[in-house]
Amino acid sequence: TLIYQPSGCGEQNMIHMTLPVIATTYLDKTLQWEAVGLGKRNEALGHIKTGYNNELAYRKNDGSFAVWASHGSS
Known part of the structure; x- marks a missing residue:
């Protein structure tokens, strides 16, 4: 699945945040959310928000x- 909770170090x-962004963009543009379940869109958006806040x-x-x-910028 491409829709899961981002976590880990910054990288x-x-x-992990990129996957739900790509999936959401694709499914929005192609109007295919019904194929994966409409509830998955809210789940994906929640994961994107969590990933953003984590970052x-x-x-x-x-x-x-x-x-x-704890390290300098990369």
């Missing part, structure tokens, strides 16, 4: 991002 979170933990004061919160 893993971005990778903010890796943001540095200068606006850059790091792989780990």
Whole structure:
């Protein structure tokens, strides 16, 4: 499945967040949500929001991002 909860370090979170973004974009454009279940759209959007919020933990004061919160930006 492409729709699952993002987690992990900054890099893993971005990778895992990308999958629901791609799936949601594709299913929205092709109007195919009924094929996977309409409830999956809300689930996907929730995962995207969670991934976005997770990623903010890796943001540095200068606006850059790091792989780990305790390290410098990459």
